[in-house]
Amino acid sequence: MSLDAFITGLVFIIIHLLTNHLMPASRLQRLRWLSFSAGIAVSYVFVYVLPSLHEEQADFGEQREEFVMESELYFIGLLGLLVFYGVQKLADHISRDEEGVKLEGPFFWIQIAFFTVYNMLISYIVIAADVEGVQAAFYSIAIGTHFIAVAHDLWREDARRYNRLGRFIMAGGIVVGWLSGMFIELSSFMLSIIFAFISGAMILNVLKVELPSEEDAHFPTFAMAAVGYTAIVMALKYFFEW
Structure with missing residues (x-):
């Protein structure tokens, strides 16, 4: 494992342990930060995840000539989206009483377990890919803000249960994926x-979790982050042939 991959995994762990300290205190600053994070995440999906999925599909077709549909990995991505969305809906359903009122305990811990597995798979892919240098830095920024x-x-x-135990469980998922x-x-x-x-699951979470609701969004910050991150990554791809 390269030093870059080691630092990336360490940063992901620190993010989960210190998220509540990283967020600004004021509501406006927090909304701007979340909008900035969402802009980067959406950009990451379109300039990295989807193109990479296309490249993986092309390589996949060359290795497995019996697959001739040229869409097998896209189906796997759709399956990832459906599985993670289905788990979330099931967790929400079983965490409500007969009158439809959400029970605080079960839903929170199901969410923690769900995202722990999610963190483990993402960190495994990042470390196993062994991305280095500037490329690792920019992709780590996108995934790191997504984790935040x-x-x-x-x-x-x-907040109480997340600080007491939840953040350590989620960080543990990153450690497992890292190792x-x-x-x-x-x-x-x-x-x-x-x-x-995991690409399908990430697309779901970026659009479902990260995109702020209309009343909580700060569109100029969102647009600036999305356009700025896209421009930088596209330029780096052009000059360094990522």
Whole structure:
């Protein structure tokens, strides 16, 4: 594992442990920060996740000539979106009483378990890919801000339990994915499937969790982050042929 991958995993762990301290105190500053994070995350989906999924599909087709539909990994991505969305809906359903009132305890811990697995898969893909240098820095910024938004959402759900135990469980998921990426080497075939599956889940979470509601959005900040991050990444792709 490269030093860049090691630092990336460490940053992801710190994010989950300190999210409540990283967020600005004032509501306006917090909304701007969340809008900025959402802009980067949406940009990341369109300038990295979807193009990478296309490249993985092309490589996948060359390795597995029996697959001729040229859309197998897109189906896996859709499956990832459906599975993660279905788990969230199921968690919401079983966490309500007969009158439809949400019970505080079960839903929070189901969400923690759900995002712990999500963190583990993302960190495994990041470490296993062994991305280095400037490329690692810019992709880590996008995933890191995505993790901040997810962790902050859970912190708002129940700050006391998140601070006491939840953040350590989620950080533990990153550690498991981090160590797995270091010591477990999967075939490119399996890595493509995992990447496609988690890509679908990430697209769902970016659009469902990170995009602020209309009353909570600060559109100029969102647009500036999305356009700025896209322009920088596209320029770096052009000059460094990522």
